[in-house]
Amino acid sequence: MTRIWAAGLFVALLVAVVWSFVATYNTELWLPQQASSFAGEVDALFSSILLALTVAFVLVMAFLIVAVWRGAARTERARTSHGDARLELLWTLVPAVVLIWIAVAQGPTWRAMKGDARMLDRPPLARVEAAQFDWRFRYPGADGAYDTADDLVCVHELVVPAGEPVVLAMRTRDVIHSFFVPDFRLKQDILPGRDTKLWFQAPASGQHELVCAELCGWGHYKMAGSVRVVGREEYSAHLAELALRLTHNGTEERP
Ligand SMILES: [Cu+2]
Known part of the structure; x- marks a missing residue:
C-alpha cells in the first residue's frame, strides 16, 4: 500500500508539472506579448530549451517512479556501487552535447540582438x-x-x-x-x-x-x-x- 502512495505521489507531481505548462502555454499566464522583431526568435529558443528540460525531467521522474515502485517491494538492503566509467561518461557527454547545442543554436539570435554593427552604428x-x-x-x-x-x-x-x-x-x-x-x-x-x-x-x-x-x-x-x-x-x-x-x-x- 505504501508503495502505491509513494510512487503515486511522484506520478502526480510529474503529471501536474507537465500539465501546468501545457495548459497555460498560449495564455496570459505564460509569456507576455511579443512586441519586437526578435521576440518570436527568443521565445522559440526558450521553448526549445524548455522542451529539452522537459524530456530530461520526464526521464528522471520515470526512473524515480520505477525505482520507488520496485524498491518498496523489496526487503533486502539496497546495493551500492562506485566508479562506473560508462555511466559517468554518459552523464557527462549528454549534458555537454545539450549545452553545446544551446550555445550554437542561440548564436544567430544573440548576434542579431547584441552584435549587429549595421544596426548599432546608426x-x-x-x-x-x-x-x-x-x-x-x-x-x-x-x-x-x-x-x-x-x-x-x-x-x-x-x-x-x-x-x-x-x-x-x-x-x-x-x-x-x-x-x-x-x-x-x-x-x-x-x-x-x-x-x-x-x-x-x-x-x-x-x-x-x-x-x-x-x-x-x-x-x-x-x-x-x-x-x-x-x-x-x-x-x-x-x-x-x-x-x-x-x-x-x-x-x-x-x-
Ligand atoms: Cu535601477
Whole structure:
C-alpha cells in the first residue's frame, strides 16, 4: 500500500508539472506579448530549451517512479556501487552535447540582438539616462548632438516610432541599472562609466512596460517606466510637443 502512495505521489507531481505548462502555454499566464522583431526568435529558443528540460525531467521522474515502485517491494538492503566509467561518461557527454547545442543554436539570435554593427552604428534615437530611481530619456534635438541647448528630455516614458530600427545610447548617473522591456524580450545592463548601446524594432503601436532589472538600491521597486510605440506622425508631434513644453515660458499663446 505504501508503495502505491509513494510512487503515486511522484506520478502526480510529474503529471501536474507537465500539465501546468501545457495548459497555460498560449495564455496570459505564460509569456507576455511579443512586441519586437526578435521576440518570436527568443521565445522559440526558450521553448526549445524548455522542451529539452522537459524530456530530461520526464526521464528522471520515470526512473524515480520505477525505482520507488520496485524498491518498496523489496526487503533486502539496497546495493551500492562506485566508479562506473560508462555511466559517468554518459552523464557527462549528454549534458555537454545539450549545452553545446544551446550555445550554437542561440548564436544567430544573440548576434542579431547584441552584435549587429549595421544596426548599432546608426545614430541613436535617444539617450537613456538611468539613475536612482528614475529613467530619463534625452533626444538630441535638431542639431543631432547630445548635451546641447536644444536637447529634449522627458522622464519615465520613452516614445519611439513603430516599424523602424531604434538605437538607444545608454548611460547611468550612479550605480548599475538594467533596461528591461519584457514585451520586447530585451534586457541590457547599464554600467557606470560606460556608454552602452542597444537596438530593437517594434512593428506595431502600443504601450510597453519598462522596468529596472538590476537591484539598484532601496527604491529599485519603483524604477518603472514605459516605452510607447507610435506611428511616425505621432512621433514627430510628440517631439514638437516636448520642445514646446520645455521652451514655453508661460506668456505666449500655445497653438
Ligand atoms: Cu535601477
